Amino acid sequence: MKKVFMTAAAFAALSTAAFAADLPSKKSVTMAPTPAPYAFSWTGAYVGGQLGGIQNRISGPFTNAAGVGGINGGYSTSRTSFMLGAYAGYNYQFAGNIVVGVETDINAVLGNRGRVNNFQYAVGSNYDITTRQTYNGAIRGRLGYAYDRALFYVAGGFAYGDAKTTYAFTGLAPFASHNSSHTGYILGAGVDYAITNNIVARLEYRYTDLGHKSFVDTTNNVADRVKLRSNAVLLGVAYKF
DSSP states (O other): OHHHHHHHHHHHHHHHHHHHHHSOOTTSOOOOOOOOOOOOOOOEEEEEEEEEEEEEEEEEOOBOTTOOBOTTOOEEEEEEEEEEEEEEEEEEEOSSSEEEEEEEEEEEEESOEEEEEEEEEETTEEEEEEEEOOEEEEEEEEEEEEETTEEEEEEEEEEEEEEEEEEEETTSOEEEEEEEEEEEEEEEEEEEEESSSSEEEEEEEEEEEEEEEEEEETTTTEEEEEEEEEEEEEEEEEEEO
């Protein structure tokens, strides 16, 4: 009887130890939760460079100094050329996906020379008119929607640039010229993409209307009202601080 009792006690002790081993230990290490993926923020300043194509359209009535126009009403030149420049700005991303910002840029326009040959002012009075733009720039506000590392935006604001126009009797050297500074507005849309946390690529379209600038040259008896508009497509890359 004593042996049976001792055997039962030993069995109970082993069962209790095994059950205790299955219970969670207060000293066991709790695994940390997996961190959420890093969410890119567009808030911050940036500076970059851009290049692309621009199509300038420069037009005017071209009259004499008294404002009497030519028999064909006016001229218009259109020329596609190369644009190279720099830009800088600051973005602020609200809680969520809305991004607002401000940006400025300045660009050189290269090889932009339009020409109208044999512009007929009067019967037997033909002219060659040459136009070009050498620079442009803008100060714009931006409104965008962020989809992680992609930022889709629209932009608009104040724009400025120049127009250089020369006038010559057909086949001869220019006898008059006019260099004008223009201001107007710019509208555009594009997408920025953060390749890394600091490198941001860009594709953008913009339309610019720089209004018109009038002049009268009484010495050469000519006058004009030069109007300047342009379309441009640009690629850019910026460093985000």
